[in-house]
Amino acid sequence: MLTIAWDVDDVLNECMDIWFENWRRKHPHLNLKYEDLKENPPHKILGISKEKYLTSLDEFRLSFYKKMPPLFEVKQWFLKKGKFFRHLAVTAVPLNLAHISGEWVLRHFGNWIRIFCVVPSLRRGVKSLKYDKNKKEFFRWFSKVDIFIDDNETNIQECEKLGIKCILFPRPWNQNRLTIKETLAMIG
Secondary structure, eight states, rough: OOEEOOTTTTTBOHHHHHHHHHHHHHTTTTTOOGGGGGGGSHHHHHOOOHHHHHHHHHHHHHHTGGGOBBHHHHHHHHHHGGGSSEEEEOOOOGGGGGHHHHHHHHHHHHTTTEEEEEOOOOBBTTTOOOSSSSSSHHHHHHHOOOOOEEEEEHHHHHTTTTTTEEEEETTTTTOOOOOHHHHHHTTT
């Protein structure tokens, strides 16, 4: 049975889209749509510092994340085809907020995803042991992943070097212009 590693934010859910809608409500002068976010992180497009963006994203995780629904197309894929694979989630949230993502993943996908892994993203004032600096290093150590799905092109390019079948999940900040359904069909 093949093992699929799923990124969490913007693959299993619409984190950036929902965060951005909240951001726009607080910044009504902002003349941007979600589709205009051609970079992730989008702090330069928003005209703010990276630290201010990350602080806002972390505040979103603390307040709205638990209410966020799973991405419909992905949930439907799991309901139809999830039983034919093993699954794990691997995310790059800050360690002090990983429990929120973990609870969300298990609540919405726990019937299939039984392993939740964190490669912590750095935040000022948050200390954590550094086992792996990125997902590629994690997969090199874990060595049980056959398919990796992520919205980050750099993660995809690096993990392909390990011989993992990688699927770039379509988002405005990457080059995949397939639909979500077409992308999920690439799993097999």
